[in-house]
Amino acid sequence: MTVLLNRIKARMTIHAHRRTRRLLDGDYSSVFHGHSLDFDDLRDYIPGDEIRDIDWKATARHTEPLVKRYVAHRRHILGLVVDTSRNFDAVTSAGADKRHLAILMAGMVGYLAVRHADDVMLIHGHAGHTTASPRKGSEAHLEHLLQQILAETGSDSPGSINTQLQWITSHINHRMLLVVISDQAPLGPDAEATIRRLRAQHEILWITITDADLAGLPSASAPFDVARPDHGLPTSVMTKPEVRQEFALAEAARRQQRIDLLAKLGIAHIEIDHPKSALGRLHTLLLRHRRGPR
Amino acid sequence: MVLMFWWLALILLALAAAAVFWFRRPKSTESSLAVAHSGRMTSLPSFRRAMRRRLVTTVALLGVIVLTGLSALAGVARPAWVETVNPERKMRDVMLCLDVSGSMLGYDADLLESYQELVDRFDGERIGLTVFNATAVSAFPLTDDYDMVQNYLAEAEEGFRTWGAEGTDYSWSTSPPNIGGSSLIGDGLVSCVDNFDRQDEDRSRSIIFATDNMLAGEPLFELNEAADIAVDAKVRVYSLSPPSVLTTTQTKELRSVSDRTGGVQFDMGSASTIDRIVEEIQSQEAANTPGRSYTIVHDMPVVPLALAVFGLAGVFILAWRTKS
Known part of the structure; x- marks a missing residue:
């Protein structure tokens, strides 16, 4: 019964040629920069890095501080942090299903981890509750985790990724690679503080699933908010030029705020709106993380 | 001032109510699209302004339609001034x-x-x-x-x-x-x-x-x-x-x-x-002189029918404005 994972594996093998897949494997193996004795390479200093990792000699020859990276040897843990609230029973800006896209992204990263003999755990939930799975390294376990995300379909609870992040700060005390799958809900000061706190302990990668462009919906789509299923949204009003313009400005500002925030905290970040770009975006994400966010 | 055919107006009113009831658009949930975080849109001042404007226009349109309908019904009911003349x-x-x-x-x-x-x-x-x-x-x-x-x-x-x-x-x-x-x-x-x-x-x-x-x-x-x-x-x-x-x-x-x-x-x-x-x-x-009193009916359709005509024009104008 590995329905979801098989589909994801098929997508990774059929739609991506071997080179890309090998590339992804390579991306992943270099993601985890735990502390080991084997020196790997140098990269630019990011606020939050440990001072003892700074390579002072290299820094002296360079204009900016550089930190050492080491090849990790131990068994890593991948933590999939997924918002599984009702907000994910909606569509992305490209019209795809947000929950299935989240499952796809989680499945791809999880599969890479399983292939590297790492453990995978899932931390998911909504604004009021967080559920965490045990960590295991089997494909069956990963499939089970993906099924859990799917099982939350039809939830009527509002979402807040900050709740899951808070849970991690208070419950997890070992080092993990966290892949956060969230949507365009704004990240406030609370979330920023939590992420900053987590960043000191964990490697964090952030995947934003973009929400529908409310100003561009055709009237035939009869849109409604998942929070208020009985009330339609007035497309005739939402597509008025002045509304559309203000919405575009507000969206751009919010998006920039998110990108700036995550960049400031040194977290690799991608936005994704459709399954067909999943592999490419994942590659970009891993690459950004290896190079350090800039 | 009496309405000569008040029963006709009542029948038409009932028919109109029935027509509105039967032909109202069903609240369709088919092919509806679920989106999240609509607050991104609904909290915009321009959206609120536009919604308020739409509400006002809708209420105005409804009011004009109701007034037009009532005027037309009043016209149909044949308002008249009945005068009893004593010829004696x-x-x-x-x-x-x-x-x-x-x-x-x-x-x-x-x-x-x-x-x-x-x-x-x-x-x-x-x-x-x-x-x-x-x-x-x-x-x-x-x-x-x-x-x-x-x-x-x-x-x-x-x-x-x-x-x-x-x-x-x-x-x-x-x-x-x-x-x-x-x-x-x-x-x-x-x-x-x-x-x-x-x-x-x-x-x-x-x-x-x-x-x-x-x-x-x-x-x-x-x-x-x-x-x-x-x-x-x-x-x-x-x-x-x-x-x-x-x-x-x-x-x-x-x-x-x-x-x-x-x-x-x-x-x-x-x-x-x-x-x-x-x-x-x-x-x-x-x-x-034994008087044979008789009744004269002065029809007064001008006011309600003129209102209905102007109301109809208003309905068209408002409908056109809402459409555009």
Whole structure:
């Protein structure tokens, strides 16, 4: 019964040629920069890095501080942090299903981890509750985790990724690679503080699933908010030029705020709106993380 | 103001309500698209403004539609002003018959003043004035144009007060030189009876006969003969004579004429005379002319139908504005 994972594996093998897949494997193996004795390479200093990792000699020859990276040897843990609230029973800006896209992204990263003999755990939930799975390294376990995300379909609870992040700060005390799958809900000061706190302990990668462009919906789509299923949204009003313009400005500002925030905290970040770009975006994400966010 | 076809309006209203109920658009949830975080849109000031504007437009459109519908229904219900006309009063003719002979000249101005008061009390009756001395002159024929009547009476009164210097002088025209004598009472009464028109209609006719009955000359008709003619013509004669201790015989004669024709004899001068005359005439006539009242319906469709037309134009304009 590995329905979801098989589909994801098929997508990774059929739609991506071997080179890309090998590339992804390579991306992943270099993601985890735990502390080991084997020196790997140098990269630019990011606020939050440990001072003892700074390579002072290299820094002296360079204009900016550089930190050492080491090849990790131990068994890593991948933590999939997924918002599984009702907000994910909606569509992305490209019209795809947000929950299935989240499952796809989680499945791809999880599969890479399983292939590297790492453990995978899932931390998911909504604004009021967080559920965490045990960590295991089997494909069956990963499939089970993906099924859990799917099982939350039809939830009527509002979402807040900050709740899951808070849970991690208070419950997890070992080092993990966290892949956060969230949507365009704004990240406030609370979330920023939590992420900053987590960043000191964990490697964090952030995947934003973009929400529908409310100003561009055709009237035939009869849109409604998942929070208020009985009330339609007035497309005739939402597509008025002045509304559309203000919405575009507000969206751009919010998006920039998110990108700036995550960049400031040194977290690799991608936005994704459709399954067909999943592999490419994942590659970009891993690459950004290896190079350090800039 | 009544609605003649109110039941039709009610039926149409019920039909309209049923049509709205059956043809309202079902709240479709098919092919609906779930989106998240609509607060991104709904918190925008421009969105709120646009929603408020849409609400106002919708309410206005609804109001105009309802008003238009109600106006159209009101028009369909045939609003009308229903008037019940009592024809009885219109069937009355009152001839004022005034003796302008020399013996009466002193009283005529006052008599005409009394006539004006009399006319004020009438409503719907036709009034005529005939003056007579040696011959009779129709000052104005029977009419219900009270303004004109008042004008003529005022002018005649003016004429008698100023001895013909101002206003209308009737003394000269009623005593032509080719007719001998004056104060031909019987001739005057016959002339007055003769001045009633519409002989084929069954109307109530009365004469207010103001004279002192001081005959001077050879009349064609004696007063008694004139009274016979009046009785034949079914004309009641209310006589009005100046009070005088010297003329008791004449006054008695007048009373007998009035009695024979079914009228009453009054002495002029007492303040209540006018009231009594009006009362007498109106009570008598009311009994004599059985009224057949009928109803006139004045349709008044202009206001509701004009409202409906303008409302329809408003609906189109608003609908076009909402669409664009």
